[in-house]
Amino acid sequence: MRRMNLVIVMAVFTLCNCLVSLLICYHYPEFIPRVRMLLALTSRDHENTSEDIIASVQKGAINSVIQSSAGKHSKQEAFLLNRNIPTPTTRRNERLPQMLQQTHNSSGQLFLNKSRFDAVLGEGGLENRFPPRRPYQSEFQQVDVRIFIYSAIYEKTHSSVRTLILVPEPFNPVSFVCVLKRTRSHVGYWVQGHFRHISLSRWGTYNNRCGFVHCPVPHGSYPEFISVLTARMSSPLNILPVNYPGPPYNRLTRCYHAMHGNFTDVNTLVTALETNRYFGTDKFLIYNYSIPEDVNKVLLHYEREGIVEMRNWKLPFPPDQIHYWGQMASIHDCVFSQLGVAKYVLLADVDEIVVPKKDISLADLADRLLNTKKPNSKNMYGALMFPNADFPIHENETKIEFPEKEDAKKFKMHAFLHTDRSYINNPRDKAKILVKPEVVDLLHVHNMKKFLPGWAMYVVSPEVALMHHYRTSKKTQTYHPLRQDSTFIKFSNSLIPKIKDRLLHLQSKLEVNI
Structure with missing residues (x-):
């Protein structure tokens, strides 16, 4: 009886061995390479060459x-x-x-x-x-x-x-x-x-x-x-x-962070697009999280003209689980996507306008200031930092008179109607930057986190160009004492008719509210 039990145990053991061998043989072509790959990754993960x-x-x-x-x-x-x-x-x-x-x-x-x-x-x-x-x-x-x-x-x-x-x-x-x-x-x-x-x-x-x-x-x-x-x-x-670069065809691309349902102001959007085009922007990259209907119609119209490019930015989790709708991710995607495509990239919001005091084209300004050597350094300038000042649009309208003022009021062109500004903010706190995309290693919202070796930041004087931030916030204490700055009005004769014509065209063609 004991002998029979031993025979049965040996038979079961042999049968199990055969089944295991068959399974390994059947899955060998997939199993062995995967084990090798994981072992290699584990053993070599610390190397970075x-x-x-x-x-x-x-x-x-x-x-x-x-x-x-x-x-x-x-x-x-x-x-x-x-x-x-x-x-x-x-x-x-x-x-x-x-x-x-x-x-x-x-x-x-x-x-x-x-x-x-x-x-x-x-x-x-x-x-x-x-x-x-x-x-x-x-x-x-x-x-x-x-x-x-x-x-x-x-x-x-x-x-x-x-x-x-x-x-x-x-x-x-x-x-x-x-x-x-x-x-x-x-x-x-x-x-x-x-x-x-x-x-x-x-x-x-x-x-x-x-x-x-x-x-x-x-x-x-x-x-x-x-x-x-x-x-x-x-x-x-x-x-x-895989997205591949092509010959640069834009001198200046402007990156806007993710747009969402809170932004509904068609007039401000059109004013921003037409003004920045006037100052030399060739292309606008906009990340679309959730854009209201009228704003979406306008952006699609500009996209058909080749002026705007919208990118789907449907986050895979609720937006409050990452900083400002994934702003750090979108600005890096925008800048690196312009490698070999645009000469310069400007990072700024819709309610921000870089107003030049001398050069009308920001690309011309960049050509003049960049690629020059930083004093007492081997580094070359690869980015411009524009200081920022707040222009609160809830304050009283400007008393300065100009021929197009009534049109500016009628079409709610706030940038021409508010000339009181705050002090100029610390450049490394609220500034915005224009970069050569090939010099970037890591970005921050208001600064360059890290350049590639051999490059440095050029801080632009407010006497050369200033970033106007047209704020809707009513926290008066953060802006006072206010100062008068009418620089932008000198462009009213050229810009207001362009913006007006564009708004009327969009209203008739797309039936949007302006």
Whole structure:
């Protein structure tokens, strides 16, 4: 009897061994490369050089996007992982497992040697010609639990793709993996991404902040698409077109932060657009979180004329969970998207106008002041800082008379009607900046957080140009004593007829209220 029990135990043990062996053999093409890749990422994550390139061509069927067991994630995380919102983005994400199926020529090997990796990419894997510039494409897509990607921008000088992501705060950086792809259905080449935080806001604490994942690309290879995932994942949830620069065709691009439902003033918007065009702005980039109907009609009209470009900025969480509708993220996306596209980029709000005292064109002013050497330094000037003064529009209208004053009143052109201003604010507190995009490392709202080596800030004298901030706030004590500044009125003869004609045209064509 004892002998029979021993035989039965041995038979069961042998059968289990056979089943385990069959499972490993069946999943070997997918299992081994993934283990190798994760081991390599873990062992090399502390290094930060171009030799960190890790490429893998996955072989075999791709499993579900995130493997999570009960108790491993919170209820909130489980909801995020399993939510099923019927949007174009989620519908495409649902197709990703099928889109990323293996190709028969996949080797399944892991390449840690850079020269071997370059050789593999050169064998028709990715494009080897610099792609032409196409319309900018971006949208929020999920990377992992509470991590979202927005855009992918190719940077020629670094031979890399810079991806903008939103992460929770606090956030302990994890290992990121980038998948460089020739087409949407291409299985792609896997490289290690390097994460970097963007500076925190100085105005409160929030549940989310922004950062970059830099994805190295071998010289001479140009991916059309990219996906980003964390090392714990088996396949990506996202896929974004890589945006490539083209020949610069704008001298000056102006970035506006995310517009939302609180902004409904068509007259102020048109005054801002026409005034800034007069002062040399070629293009306006506007991030659309939630724009009211009339304002949206006006912006779409300008977009059809090629003057405005609107970008979808539907945040993947409530806006109060990140500083000012993700302002730090949108300004970085705007500036880096102008690499090789615009000579200069100006960061300012709709109610702010840089008023030059001498040069009419801000691009001409930048040409004159930038690319000159900073005294007693090896650095060159790469950005202009414009000091700021507040012009409260709730104060009494100006007593200065000018021919177009009645039209300014009729069409609510506040900038021409209020000439009392506050003292000039500390330049490093409330100023706004104009930058050469190729000199930027990190930005802040009112200053440059960090230049690339060899560049410095030029602080513009108020006698040369001043940023007028037309404030609606009624906190009188913050503005007094007020001073008279009628500089802007000298442009009334040229600007007011342009703004008036544009408003009347929009009213008749779009039936908007002015």
